[in-house]
Amino acid sequence: MERDVKKLHPCFGSLPNTGRIHLPVCQRCNIQCNFCDRKINDYEKRPGVTASILEPGEAIAILEEALKICPEITVAGIAGPGDTLASDHAVETFKLIKNTHPHLLRCMSTNGLLLNERAQELIDVGIDSLTVTVNAVAPEILEKIVSGIVYHGTYIRGTKAAELLIFNQLEGIKKMAAAGTAIKVNTVLINEINKEHIKEVARTVKAAGASMYNIIPLIPQYKFRHLKEPGCGDIDGARREAGEYIDVFRHCQRCRADAVGIPGVLDVAGQLYKGKIKIRETFSHG
Template identity: 50%
Template sequence: MTMPVDPCAAQTMRLEATKPAFPALEGRHPCFSTTAVGHARSARLHLPVSPGCNIDCAFCIRDFNRRDQRPGVATRLLSPDQAVEITERALELCPTINVIGIAGPGDPLATPHALQTFEKVHARWPELVLCLSTNGLMLPERIEEIAAVGVTTLTVTVNSVDPQIQAQITPKIAWQRRRLDGIAAAERLIANQLDGIAKAAALGLTIKINTVLIPTVNDDHIGTLAQRVAEAGAQMINIIPLIPQHGFAHLPAPGMMKRYVARADAEQHLRVFTHCQRCRADACGIPGVSDYTAQLYGDGISAEPTFSHG
C-alpha cells in the first residue's frame, strides 16, 4: 500500500539525498555512492564464481552471453584461484577499482566458492572493499563467515515481506535439502532475510536492499517492505524496474510514475539509491562509464551446465 507522504519529511529526505549516505564509501563503491559525482568515479569488479542458486524467482533467467546487461549473466564461471588472477589483471587495466563484488551468476551463498574467493582476495589486497550480493536465504547461518573473510558491504535482494506476495515472486526454494513451495517457501525466505539482515547489522556491515519493482505484484508494497528491512538494520534501498522475462514475461516494465511512487514510499524509511545500472555478474569498470569485461575475458563464451535450484 502506498504510504501518505509527510511534506516536511519529504523535504528533509530531499535535502539529505544531496549528502553522501556513507562518506567512507562515497567515490569508492558505486552501489553505495549516493551522489552522481561519487558514483561516476567508482570502479568495481564483479567475479562470477557462484554457479548455483537455491531459489527460483519468476523474474530471473541466468545465462552465459555477452549481449545482456543485467544480473545473472556472465561470459564464464571462475574458480576461486582464477578469480584471483582475474582480479590482478583487472587492477592493471583499471587501477581505480576499489571494490570486489560477487553477485552471481547464481547466489553466492548457495555454494562455497564466493567466500573462498573473498578470503583469497582479502589476503592479497586487504585495502579493497569486499561486497556480497545475496538472496538472503543462507544469510543467518553464513554471516559470521562472511564477516570473517573481510566482507564489509552487503546487498540483500528482498522483494516482499508478505508471504502471499513473495509466493508469486519466488514459488519454490531449496532449503536444508528439501524443496519448499508456495507460502511455505515464501515464509522461510522472508524470515531468513530479515534475520540475516539483523545479524549483519549487529556485526557492523553496511547493508543495502535490492528490490525488483513488479507491476501488479509488489508495486503497492514497497513502503511496508522498506519499513521492515529498515527495522531489521538495512540502511539503503535500490528499487530495480522489472525486466519482463521468464515467469513475468507477460507483465509490463514499470513506468516512470510507478518508479517515482515506489521510491517516494521507500524514502520514508531508507536512503534510496538511484544510479543502478543493473550490472552483469562479470562487470568490470565504472558503471555506465567504462567496461573492461571483454579485455578481461576475450571473445569466447564458456558456458558450463552447472546452474541448479538445488
C-alpha cells in the same frame, strides 16, 4: 576496522570514478524467482548473466588483470550469477581477496535464504557491504514472486517457502548490520504484484538494519514475460514512498554478474574476458 563504504563504493554513493569488479564464481541458486532467467552469454546487460563461471583461483587472476586495466577499481564484488551462499565459492574467493588485495572493499549480493545461518562466516571474512534482494516481507505476496526454494536439500513451495525466506533474510540482515556491515536491499518492482507493498518493505528492512534501498524495475522474462516493465512514473513513485523510511539509491545500472569498470562510464569486461575463459557447466538449482 570499519571502512568508509559510502566513499569507496559506487552503489553506496561514492565519489566519482570509483570502479568495481563482479567475479562470477557462483553457479548454483537455491531459490526460483519467476522473473529470473540466468544465462551465459556476452551480450545481455542485466543481472544473472555472465560470459563464464570462474573458480576462486581464476577469479584472483582476473582481478589482478582488471586492476591493471582499470586501477580505479575500489570494490571486489560477487553477485552471482547464482546465489553467493548456495555454495562455498564466494566465501573462498573473498578469503583469497582478503589475503591478496586487502585494500579493496569486499562486497557480496545474496537472496538471503542462507544469510541467517552463514552470517558469521561473512563477518569473519570481512564483508564490507552486503546487498540482499528482498522482494516482499509478506508471505502472501512473496509466494507469487518465488516459485520455491531448495533448503538443505528439500524443495519447499508456497507460503512455507516464503515465510522461511523472509525470516532468514531479515534475521541475517540484523546480524550483519550489528557487525557493522553496510547493508543495501534490492527490490524488483513488479507493478502487478508488489507495487503497493514497497513502503512496507522499505520500513521493515530499515528496522532490520539496512541503510540503502534500491528499486529495480522488472525485466519481463521467464514466467513474468507477460507482465509490463514499470515506467519512470512507477519507479519514481516507489522511490518516493521508500524514501520516507530509508535512503534510496537512484543510479542502478542493472549490472551483469561479470561487470568490470566504472558504472555508467567505463566497461572493460569484454577486454578482460575475451578468449580467456571457457564455459564448464550449465546452471543448476540446489
